Amino acid sequence: MKAIVLDLKEGNPIVEMRDMPVPKIAPDEVLIKVAAVSICGTDCSIYKYTPAMQKRIKKFPHILGHEFAGYIKAIGRNIVKWKIGDYVSAETHIYCGKCPTCEREDKNLCPNLKLLGVDRDGCFAEYIAVPEKVLIRNDISLPPYLASIQEPLGNAVYCVNKAEVRHKDILIIGDGPAALFTAVVAVISKAKSITMLGYNDYRLQIAEKIGVSSINCVKKRVDFMDEFIGKKDGGWFDVVFEMTGSESGINTAINVCRPGGKIMVFGLSENNSVFVPYNKIALKGIMAQGIYGRNIWKTWEIAVFFLNHYRNSVEPIITHKLPFNEWQRGFDLMIKSRDCGKVVLLM
Template structure:
């Protein structure tokens, strides 16, 4: 089978031929239809300090965002049948450790991450333990099904507490930040503000329902947030960038008693005035890792089913699986040239997906070609 793999340390990924994996007793073999590129995959492509420290085994098939259908089940698998449309949570818990037994499997002490600790989904087939699988609604398009892992991050961060009637500020214009804007709008937020740096993604933010975009390098982030939020600051702050200055600005712009969700990963320790920015303000601080398994998935399915949440504006490019290098180049460009890039393994699916996207999302900015020759 074809697969995209990290072969050796250093920049770059390679398309390889790999054997089709066989499912163990508790695993499911999935034929992959669609995958999407994540920030984690970019780290692996660049082989930066994080990747060098985190990945211990090479070669490694990468990827953890996908949709597909079941083609074989292990002998102990009862919940899934051949033909079921599925995706998976990228977190694979043991379900036996003390943390799992406290109903927090997404934080498992023995946690494996798909595409990091075991072969991932950027391949024609992938095996995944059934405990991490999610069955998709038959009517859910495969390109939308493939982005549920990062969309779930946004749902978890945004809805860890209700946002109805709240002023929500999102720091960071990457895909998860943009998805969070859509989740907040669908869930009744009063005002949504998003900060970022990229002209393309700031325009996408407006399509996702953002009321006010702030260019973080050209405007006074903290002052604008306070001015837009009745002079007292944001009710909810979703930190999606991992940028030290953004974290400081966010804590300063959060009202007393507000909620701060930390999702973005800083590259180094961040100094915080713990007394003034947290204790005396009485804020509620949440660390967001993964998704609640499977409460977040049920919330996400509901929002998608009733049509309140439309993530399509974030999906800017649809490419043939063989053209993965083009997709990575679009996402790694400075300034970034794509929102979310989706790779399609079946050529017939690609045309169908492009037509569906063009019908459901109007193009709002000139973009590079969707595929070679288009």
């Protein structure tokens, strides 16, 4: 089968499409014929083989990808609830289901977590093997390109619901697809005002089309900081979504969050750590909430509801639908030009 893989050649990372064997399935797994995949920031980190991914990925060649939709092609001998031909996607956080964290229904935070496309081979291939416990049945009204973005949309749903944005002034730091999904969910959730701080005019224009004010922080960085820092209340935004994982992003979030406000820490640092002005968080009484993955399975149910009832709001974030063999163009869009929203590859 054709697959997009990360490999090491004389110690140097390469990403290429190559022929790989169709995966064999365990008794509690299914084999899925992939119909569509979408490219995530995590995939871009693997593509760049960042320090965080160098520590995580140990087996080569490694198949990338975790956001997908497809059809069951074969089932393991222990499978009874699924059949060949079922239209499915999967939760990418493969939890153990046995630890105290899982028993508290915080499966996305399981300490024994394995990530699809990171800790095991992913979906950027014609076929993928997936454990039964993370399968979700797709609504047949959703075409594969839309069904493939349920997982990242679920991230935004989980994040916005945790933040309780209704009638609040919010800032989104970052302009990538995750930030755009967060923006549209905040619009649907009736935030009072939504501002996006980013670098890329193409993406900021998408934000404006879905009802979000945007500020290009390259062009207006000083004006932005002057406008919101130094106000008598010490900040302006009730909730700040930090989507970048950068030191400048988290510092900006702390500076412009109002006293007693909330910062949603969504972005992950490529270097695992950043400097944080700890005292300022304490003195402003800011609550910092980490966000990782989705609530399993409640978030998925809400994401499907949004796709069914607000499809016209969500769909503009998908700016490129490319054939699978144009995967390199997809990564170039996401990493180099960044003139894209969500990029989907069709099999």
